[in-house]
Amino acid sequence: MVVFMNLIQLFNLVVISHLKQQKLSVLFAIVSIVLGVSVYVTIRLTTDNILTSFQASTNYISEQNTVIISATMPIAESVIPELLKIPDIDVIAPLSMHFVKAYSDNKSIGYVPIIGIDILTLNQIIPTKNTFEGLGLSNYVSFLQDEPVNAVISKGLARKVGFSHLKLLINGVYKPIEVKAVIDNATIWGDEVIIVDIKNFQDLFKEYSTVNQLHLTFNTSDIKKAIAMVTSVLPPSLTVTQGNENVQYAEDITSTYRFNLNFLTCLALLVTAIIIYNAISHYVLERRRDFGIMLILGAQPNHLFIFTLLTSMLLAVFCSFLGLLVGYLITWLNIHYIIQTFSSLFLPLDIMEVSVPLSLAMEVILIVTIIALLVGIFPCLEAYKTSTRQTTFYQTYEQQFQAKIPRFTLLAMVLILVSSLGLIPAILKWNINIVYISLSGILLGTAFFLPALLSYLLVFLRKIIPPLWLEAIMAVEHIKITMRKNVVAIAAMSITISLYLSAMIIIDSTRYTCTNWINQILSADIYINTKNSTFSFMGNYIANEMVEFIVNRPEVEATNLLTHRDISYKNKSLRIIGMVLPTIGDYYKLPLVQPMDKKQLQSIFSDPRNILISEHLAHEFNYHIGDTILIPGHHGSLQLKIANIFYNYANYQNILIMSNSLFMQLYDDPRIESALLYLKHPALYQPFLDSLKEAFPDLNLPIQNQTEVKNRGINMMEQTFKISKAIILAIFVLTALTLFNVLEQLILSRKHEFTIFWSIGANDYTLIKMCLWESFIIYIAAVLGGLIPTIIGLFLIFKFLTQFLFGINITFVVSYQSIISFFILLSGLVVLDGLLPAFKMRTFINVKGLKYE
Structure with missing residues (x-):
């Protein structure tokens, strides 16, 4: 017990006291890690809620024991008595639909699908939480009245018109509709739907004895046998489709969407891991003299290892909880916009509330803690290996780091080569997960290649910078002697820049390709679509x-x-x-x-x-x-x-x-x-x-002209890019924040040097120039480091992987607007990361410099 209390006191002395002294650095590290975790949480929460809502919206057609009977011609109701003879059928629900013009308070609200179903089967057809507890026989009678026709409407339509009386223009006559209930979720017919009883539907449209579809639900586990019995009593013109086959299309569409989000999630975690490593590595390097003194006073190296690792773990757990909260708030604020985007592209969805499952909370804490454990071991080993002889001069650490650069370069080349070769079996086996792992390996290989790149860049800049540019020369020399401190943050920024550039070019190329396709394919003057x-x-x-x-x-x-x-x-x-x-x-x-x-086309079209x-x-x-x-x-x-x-x-x-x-020959449908x-x-x-x-x-x-259809197509295309662009920008911002923290520490570490310069006549302008040069050189190194994986990744994607990743060929295009916006963003970061520490340093000099005099 005494030993345990002594360890706690030692931890408070070694760790907590230092964290209190370095509040700003700790704050920046925490904010960066929290942002990384929140990006992961936001993506996971959004994806989970979308898939849950999707499952709810398609539940009645996605169950294995559900069958949909459809035809290219209207289905005669005479088949229903034959189906009733089959004992395995639990529910038979007839459906019909028309697309009509609707009015609310004499104002047109556009074309709305009106669905006719057996009201008693509504909860079987759309088994969701509604604003009513179900329709019994007492309520069913009211749905049979002629006028006004009672109806159930979707939540989206209710938001637009409330519970006011609706009118439908049917065959030139206005038919009143009275809203009796609202469905909480969207349906596959859209989020603006009117549902009436099948009898009223037939009376409205004078379509008796026929329906568009029949939905069957079985009460047996032998579904194949039941489907065979149903098929045996049906005419050959009718088609029987099992419910779970109907969602294959939507699942195919969302699979790429899901994989892309997962890839961005992995990159967010990769950047978060680098940020944690950078924070713990900074902590170890800042405490090297303290560790040496503790060793002289009798502390054990294993104590330093444990305390440093515990610091990493506590930081990870604390940031995980904050990241969960921030990610939930971001999701809660943006989920409805994301759902609206998703609905316009794929399937109409609606989400009542955003929930954070306990499993997700545990997953986030576990993943981030494991990441902290894995990446924190390396700085902890440095703390463990601290020698009393290496506590006075920092150059010994830099010399050790410089000696390891050839190993880092070799590891980088191996990672990039193996990851590139790993794409070959991935494509042959059609495994998109291996593709993403390989691309991530290429990005990670760049991080290990950066020390050599930064060394050569500094040597090159030292040669070309004129001797009179003293501020630039001093910035180069300072970065050279502190490379061990800044190289990790620059590597993280290089990965993010590569991701940003690659995504920007892919989005530009996709937009260009799709816009050209839309302009070609949508060339008609008038579109009439039912x-x-x-x-x-x-x-x-x-x-x-x-x-x-x-x-x-x-x-x-x-x-x-x-x-x-x-x-x-x-x-x-x-x-x-x-x-x-x-x-x-x-x-x-x-x-x-x-x-x-034209002649070749006529030739091939001559054969039907x-x-x-x-x-x-x-x-x-x-x-x-x-x-x-x-x-x-x-x-x-x-x-x-x-x-x-x-x-x-x-x-x-x-x-x-x-x-x-x-x-017509295949399906008898004219x-x-x-x-x-x-x-x-x-x-x-x-x-x-x-x-x-x-x-x-x-x-x-609905009748639309060419301009309306093209604008709608282009708008839907633009919607597909918004979510990915927002996530990439979030990763870019959190990495830039990390690099700003590193730059601030590097610049503030020169406070005594700057104070001496100020005392011998240097002015504020000289100070600002020195800080801006340091920021500029580090960002140049990050951009150069990001170009390598960008070139490799884009070459592989456009040469071999466009079909694999997107299912289509994409024309390589880079827009000048994107290039200008990237350089504006980068220039803004360079200026901010240089000016803010400079102003802080100026305040310090104005106080300390007077004391120095």
């Missing part, structure tokens, strides 16, 4: 008489009519699109991997079994131009030939394009979902629109 813009599994179709009217209008030069079907192909989601193939080239400017002129596939689909299944592909249809499978491959940068990337006639119209002259847009509204006064279809 499908909901969000992640939808069903929608309406354009009436045949409207299609005929559009095709025969004199204002229209060409028309591309589209329809689609999503199928499961080799356990992957595949979207099959039927369109008017002859419009490709002159009108529908689909970018092809193998460019073709020629198809086009997306670049991602070709890469996924190793297809090439001229290969054949077997596509299942209602009457068996057809062998189709790949005539060409096209570039695709939309969210849905596995796409196959065929002619409308072939689509209906059209979208119409792309190419006018003879842009000025004919309004006359065509007027004639369409005159011919169809009850038009319930």
Whole structure:
């Protein structure tokens, strides 16, 4: 017990007293580590909440015991009695949908999907926490009244209109809707949805005896047997899809999103590890004389080792708790914006509250503590090896460090080489985790390469700096003799600069590539689309008489009519699109991997079994131009030939394009979902629109012009970059803060030297120049260190990995706006990191300098 109390007193004397003296340094270290931990917590919390909300929104279609029956034509209700005979079916829920124009207080709120379902099955269809406890038989009667029609609306629509009376424009007549309840979460039809009973839906649209879909829930564990029984009683035109297959598309989309966030999380932890190492290493180097004195007075080296390691652990645990709090606050403040971004891109989501699971808190504390333990051992060993003969002169430490530079350089070359070679098996095995590990290895190799780079840079600067630039020469000499102190922070900044530059170039290249693609692909003058813009599994179709009217209008030069079907192909989601193939080239400017002129296109389109596939689909299944592909249809499978491959940068990337006639042959579906119209002259847009509204006064279809569609596409593309850019900027800021702490310590360590200069006539301007030169040289070293992994990483990514990481080819582009913004950011950091310590030093000199005199 006495020994334990003595150790506590010694720890208080050795550690706590020093931390109190170095409050500013400790504060900067704590802030930097807390920011690093908070970035990790923010990413983890955001990802977990998004995935939880996604699971809730798709719960009713993602369960294994759920089956969706759909068809290319309306489903006759006569199949329901046959299904009722199957004992394994627990719930049968019919669904229908239309897209109508809605009004609130005589103000249009745009087109809204109205869903017709059996109200009694609402909680089975959307099993979420609602503002009501369920609808029993007593409430069900009220949903059967004719007018006003009672409805359940989604939370997003409730935010817009409240509980006011809604009106729907259906077949030229306004139908009143009364809101009875609100669904707390979003649905796959969007976050602005009206749900009514199927009977009222049929009365509103005069569509009796048919529905769009049937959702079945089984009460047996033998799902395959139950599906076989269902298939046996259904007509061959109906398709049975198991619920968990419907979310394959969304999972494919979010997988890359999740992996990219995980990669940024790992980089945040890597930078945090370097910051912890830098803080503990500074602590050991600052205490070298104290450690020597303690050894002379009888302290044991193992005590110094334990105290230093304990300092690292306490710092890590303390910062973990603060990082959890800061990360939670950041997530809480920004989660709804992030969810809105995610919803506009993929699936409409809604999050009621942000929760921090106990497992996440334990994970953060454990990971950061382990990092502190691993990186803290090396400075602790230096404390353990402290010799009384090495306590007077710091040069012995620098000499030891200089002697280790060749080893660091060799280790760096090995890391970079092995990591680069590690990408080969990663690509062959299609393992994205190994790709990220290899890229991280390249970044880490740069950190070990930096000491040699900094040494050569200082030697080079010493040769080229004119003798009259005394401030610059003194800065070079000071950095040279304190390299052991600053090289770790510079390495962290080099990694961050490399990450920032790489992300900036990839974002610029992706933006350029996607913008060009959008400008090519969205070249029609008018877009008529009956499908909901969000992640939808069903929608309406354009009436045949409207299609005929559009095709025969004199204002229209060409028309591309589209329809689609999503199928499961080799356990992957595949979207099959039927369109008017002859419009490709002159009108529908689909970018092809193998460019073709008009004559070549006409030649391949003359064979109806020629198809086009997306670049991602070709890469996924190793297809090439001229290969054949077997596509299942209602009457068996057809062998189709790949005539060409096209570039695709939309969210849905596995796409196959065929002619409308072939689509009809496969799926017996002559209906059209979208119409792309190419006018003879842009000025004919309004006359065509007027004639369409005159011919169809009850038009319930969204009509958009080219500008509206392009702006929407570009806006969705920009949304994909915001989250990653924010995380990268956060990592950049926390690393810059760490480097500022190092610079301040280096500059303040020269206070006696600066005081002497001031006493012999140096002015404040000279002091500021010396500080700015020190900041400038260190940042130059960080930029040069960051260029190596940036060049290697970008070469590997654009040469070999764009298909692997993004599923598409990307054109290498660097915008001058990004370069200017980077240099402005870097220049601002150089000036701040030089001026702030200079002003602090000036205050010190004005006090101490007078005493010196």
